């Protein structure tokens with residue numbers, strides 16, 4: 001996974017919410033080696049990999065979680081702000 005640094009910074013600046021530790025993104029392309037039994041992360045809050053902290057990067061990631069009937073605790077604020085602005089005019 002390689003994203004432009006500017007894009008990443010922009011996306012992380014608009015990301016709100018918090019990880020609910022549902023474990024969905026721990027099993028995306030492969031099962032993360034930090035994932036222990038019962039879907040518990042053995043490094044959470046201490047030294048998670050950068051790629052782990054970066055998820056979700058954009059709305060597509062949130063949508064992918066939803067398609068699997070899971071719920072990510074994060075959301076992106078930018079689209080909500082644009083939608084609200086357009087209804088006020």
Ligand code: SF4
Nearest residue numbers: 026032034035041052
């Ligand atoms: S490091 Fe991240 S991806 Fe890996 S088990 Fe922990 S929370 Fe999941």
Ligand code: SF4
Nearest residue numbers: 019020023025072073
């Ligand atoms: S899908 Fe979202 S809530 Fe679930 S573990 Fe990943 S970042 Fe956390």
